[in-house]
Amino acid sequence: MTHLLAALLSLGAFALLAGVVLAVAQRVFHIEGDPMVDKIDSMLPQTQCGQCGYPGCKPYANAVASGAAEVNHCVPGGERVMLQIADLMGVEPKAVEEEAAAPMLAFVREDECIGCTLCIKACPVDAIVGAPKQYHTVIVDQCTGCMLCVEPCPVDCIDMLVKPELLEHWAWPLPDTRRAAVGHERRGHHAGHA
Numbered sequence: 001m002t003h004l005l006a007a008l009l010s011l012g013a014f015a016l017l018a019g020v021v022l023a024v025a026q027r028v029f030h031i032e033g034d035p036m037v038d039k040i041d042s043m044l045p046q047t048q049c050g051q052c053g054y055p056g057c058k059p060y061a062n063a064v065a066s067g068a069a070e071v072n073h074c075v076p077g078g079e080r081v082m083l084q085i086a087d088l089m090g091v092e093p094k095a096v097e098e099e100a101a102a103p104m105l106a107f108v109r110e111d112e113c114i115g116c117t118l119c120i121k122a123c124p125v126d127a128i129v130g131a132p133k134q135y136h137t138v139i140v141d142q143c144t145g146c147m148l149c150v151e152p153c154p155v156d157c158i159d160m161l162v163k164p165e166l167l168e169h170w171a172w173p174l175p176d177t178r179r180a181a182v183g184h185e186r187r188g189h190h191a192g193h194a
């Protein structure tokens, strides 16, 4: 009887130990999200514009990583992003179907705005400010030109303007570090919006 009890106790102790080891291992080696998805997402321009056919940059990154989507659907990212993703995925580059349009900016004709707030709800990066029944306006530095606010406007008072090539806007092509910082900022606005 004592042998049986001893055997059961040591079995129980072993099971407990194994459980603790597994719990610790799960915590230590836990990986948040899919590293490949995160890498692809970090290469995307975070305009959340949906021109790739997916509801934002992260869903497109998921689709590319799972092989459900080709590497050439990001229109604002253009050839530069396609080549980066193809290189990362180790696949053949594919011609970008649609030429990225010139950088655009949304502009609200404030005297016509009725303050319905529909554009605020549509903007994926929180680039529009305004209060109900008050005119709304676009935060130029945050607008990515995705055009998602134009269609919902009931009085059609949002114009899409080509981003002026002004000296204060001109900058050397963004090094990857700065591009990553801009992407991180936009991802934050989008996460706060969703």
Ligand code: SF4
Residues within 6 Å of the ligand: 105, 106, 122, 123, 124, 125, 126, 127, 128, 138, 142, 143, 144, 145, 146, 147, 148, 149, 150
């Ligand atoms: S203001 Fe309009 S165009 Fe600009 S990011 Fe928001 S939804 Fe897109």
Ligand code: SF4
Residues within 6 Å of the ligand: 108, 112, 113, 114, 115, 116, 117, 118, 119, 120, 130, 135, 136, 152, 153, 154, 155, 156, 157, 158
């Ligand atoms: S959707 Fe149009 S009318 Fe409504 S708040 Fe925006 S700009 Fe104004």
